[in-house]
Amino acid sequence: MSVNKKIVTDLIDNGVEFVTTVPCKQLAGVIDEIDRSDSIYHIPSNKEDEGMGLCAGASMGGKRSAIIMQNTAIGVTINTLVTLIQYYHIPLPMLISYRGELGEPVACQTEMAVHTKALLAQLSIPTYHFHAAADVDELDAILKYCFMSKKPVAILTDASFWKGA
């Protein structure tokens, strides 16, 4: 099974029916796989805080939701993470491309990469880092933890992970 298929299968197996995305080159394959799924409503958003609002609404409507975005979005969404997702105890898996790590061709991406884990730690957001291809095996447990704890959870997926996938 491809890693993209595995990710989407885990989302579906954990009852996720509503996914919003803001694209990243590293995430193109998983977004395509989301689009191919009949059991997930895919709603692209124009900005990641908007996407978190959509997910919060869907979650309150009884549908488990998730967001797929780039790590630069952490800079965009801090207020939304704190005053909506965390404040109201809304579970939100965040599948995040971890740009700016080893193998990164675009220098500017390293600027947010060096802040990404520190920001997530400051926000007390449980964070998992997929570096080797086999790390994806933990996704199912991470999703279960997210919905059990009603917290946002960050899954950082770096270039090495996608290269090995």
Add this chain to the structure above:
Amino acid sequence: MIRSEVLKSIIPIITDKLVVCNIGLPSQELHLMDDQPSNFYMLGTMGLSSSIGLGLALAQKDKVIAIDGDGSVLTNFGTLPTIANNVADNFILLIIDNGSYGSTGDQPTYAGLRTSLTAVAEACGCENVVECKAEDTATVLQQALDSNQMTIIVCKCESGNITVPVIDMDPVVIKHRFMQEVQARNDG
């Protein structure tokens, strides 16, 4: 009419509907005038009322009214193309457009100057965009509900505020009772 008077005029219509209400004074005014488990009050996160409302409408069957403001829509402009391209006929976005940032001291917004939110919503591809005078809001809202079509209402009203207390309910309580209400309506 100012926003609080508009809200008062539509309470007979929205009292039994699922309502997502904008941060600040709009939520405080609605909470003061007609607190209901079917109201979701935003205590933070300016701009996301329409996004939360759309997500809620897409996820379940019951009708949803998102009450937003011109300043909040300007903050989250990307919401209008998303709404236009993800039609939910159980969704009504009511933008109370008083041309000002009411909760922060009535500073003017661009919507009160040269920018028409009605024209923007239409340009984004939204169908059923209705601009109305404040006095006609209740009638237009009832027509939108009766039409069973997703509708964007831009209610043009005067700037101004009444004195209202802040909401001291815990956010998790607001969410919990709201979700119970949503579930009961969808189970029924």
